Amino acid sequence: MIALIAQAGPVIPDFGTGSSCVRNNDTFCWDWFKDNWDTAFGPRLVEHIELTLIAIGIGCAIAFACALLAYRFSRVELPFVSVSAFFYTIPSLALFQLLVPISGLTRLTVEIALVSYTLLILFRNMLIGLRGVPDDVREAARGMGLTRRQSLLRVELPLALPAILAGVQIATVTVISLATVAAFVVDEGLGSPIFDAINRGTFKTELIAAAVLAIGLGFIAYALIALLQRLLTPWARARNA
């Protein structure tokens, strides 16, 4: 009789041997979370950060190169924006699946999709930042005898930095968000415990723990980049004060 009831109930890990909290699927079981941190959450958090950093690194490199090109030759802008907007529009779950026949159930698939979501945001903000440099500032740099390259590196890029970092900030939180979905393709990142909990019959502790970690990671990344922006552009603060 007891076995029958057990079968009818949700499939919870350690069912029967776990604490009463786990067995009843209460809202949050600290003991289970602590016991499983080393296996279910810690490594997932690290993977999530890895996935994000790789995507942002590659995305920045591509977008930066293309933005510089578009800054110099404006004809490059439209094709790049069209292609990146195309990828940006495809919902993440669909894009991951569409890449599977091409690059398999690998981290490569995940990174291709994640990078493609960063390009539009990064490129646009980089270009907006560079084009936002006032003409007279650029002319003054020229007048002081700076070469085009020097003017770019010492004058235009620093002035574009706030907009560029704003783009990095948005792209980073976007990637953190989409990387949770990636777990559906590759068993990595904080989406993994979420899908696991759903398969177990909505195991609440695991759901909440993974979700709170993912949300927290997004907010922390957001705050850190905001801080970086303040530190790197002290003149912006002076102007506001």
Added chain:
Amino acid sequence: MNDFTNAFKFIGDNSQLLWDSALQTLKLFAAGFSIAVVIALPIGIVLGHLHKAGFLAINVSNIGRALPSLAVIAVLLATPLGIGFWTVTVALVILAVPVILTNAYVGIDEVDRELVEAARGMGMTAWQILTRVEVPVALPLIFAGLRTAALYVMATTPLAAFAGGEGLGNIIANQASYKIEGVIAASLIIAALAFLVDGIFALLQRFATPRALRGRRGQDIAKGSAVVTT
């Protein structure tokens, strides 16, 4: 590549299933999106008109962006809402409200003060200023927000399958029964729906822009960076 050919064959063989699923996906989309509009638009417009709570209205969209959609669904699954239509709808609303609200706020708040003064000088009431001056001028930004929100909601709708929602996401979540060709077919249709929705909102954005403003503001505000935070 064979998987893609098989996927098209799957679309041909299962058109009824895919059609029904697509309709369910669109139903979820419509529910989440319209509730979000009803909540966010009035708040954004009123706050913008009063020029109040700007810090909150602007930052709410940044907070919204930092919220992983799957995590929001996961948290809601653990609440008494449980699995089902409403969990999904609430998640979609939570994700869509911030963008709509911020763009409506910024659009109204940034209407040229002199324009408003002129309208007041002509004897317009506050209501007339709002409906005849501020809202029309802010429409391009408001619609840019709606377009971005529509894209968010459309991107999140397939995830509904994991929270008991119906639709195309269910086919993707059930690879065991539909095989890889079914999953690819559903993904293709989801992508097509996203382009459709985005295209419709791009057109709406164009038509909503008063003729005098066309080609000016509408150009620089495309999706993805409706409000560039600097």
